[in-house]
Amino acid sequence: EKSEKHCVFTKTYLVFEMKNNLHPVVLMTKQEFHPNTPYEDELKEVVTIPEGIFYNQREGYYENLLQNEDCIYTQYCSFKEKNINNKNKIVIANHPENWLSGFAKINQYCDEAIDRWLGDRTSNNYLYQVIDEYFRHLLFIPILLINDNLYELDVEKNEVSLRKVESSKLVYNYHLHNEPKMSIIFVMTKKGLNQFLPKMRAIEKNVEDKMINSKDKKFPKIDENS
Numbered sequence: 005e006k007s008e009k010h011c012v013f014t015k016t017y018l019v020f021e022m023k024n025n026l027h028p029v030v031l032m033t034k035q036e037f038h039p040n041t042p043y044e045d046e047l048k049e050v051v052t053i054p055e056g057i058f059y060n061q062r063e064g065y066y067e068n069l070l071q072n073e074d075c076i077y078t079q080y081c082s083f084k085e086k087n088i089n090n091k092n093k094i095v096i097a098n099h100p101e102n103w104l105s106g107f108a109k110i111n112q113y114c115d116e117a118i119d120r121w122l123g124d125r126t127s128n129n130y131l132y133q134v135i136d137e138y139f140r141h142l143l144f145i146p147i148l149l150i151n152d153n154l155y156e157l158d159v160e161k162n163e164v165s166l167r168k169v170e171s172s173k174l175v176y177n178y179h180l181h182n183e184p185k186m187s188i189i190f191v192m193t194k195k196g197l198n199q200f201l202p203k204m205r206a207i208e209k210n211v212e213d214k215m216i217n218s219k220d221k222k223f224p225k226i227d228e229n230s
């Protein structure tokens with residue numbers, strides 16, 4: 005194939021935490037834009053670039069998935085039933101703490117996969133990268149997959165809006181090797197996943213084409229002895 009001919013490889017790995025939700029899931033409180041936040045912290049990527057190639061990593065998956073995204077949320081809640089007497093129940097908002105352990109698991113899987121590619125960040129090999137003729141751009145996406153009933157809650161000018169969606173994004177803050185990190189959890193319903201998969205195939209093809217174009221424009225090596 006064309007990618008093999010050019011020694012180019014790009015692939016998206018989807019890492020799932022699945023929840024069989026009986027009640028709606030609501031994402032709320034939009035992420036505030038911080039210009040100093042490194043975009044590399046938002047997506048989990050591996051990029052290995054052979055010598056002499058100029059490639060703008062930001063124009064790959066980030067540009068397609070996050071650059072113009074204004075619906076990224078920082079909080080979530082679900083609901084649960086509570087007995088108020090022997091006959092009646094009420095539904096109250098709930099923040100499922102066990103979901104955090106699920107987020108931790110899928111992020112750990114992604115981080116460990118990246119570490120296997122880029123070397124152990126706790127060792128002297130922190131700056132190690134795979135060095136060969138292959139040009140790679142890999143993306144690991146942590147996904148919370150639920151059955152249905154996903155909502156986004158927005159508050160603007162004291163007006164509250166609640167809309168049903170099939171996919172959204174949630175910020176997850178954690179620590180890795182004693183350093184604060186941020187990850188974007190892709191939250192989607194089963195229907196949303198079916199919509200997401202062909203979109204990702206198209207994005208992969210777009211990224212592959214950009215990589216091949218970058219390699220075709222490979223900078224000539226400079227002879228230091230001339």
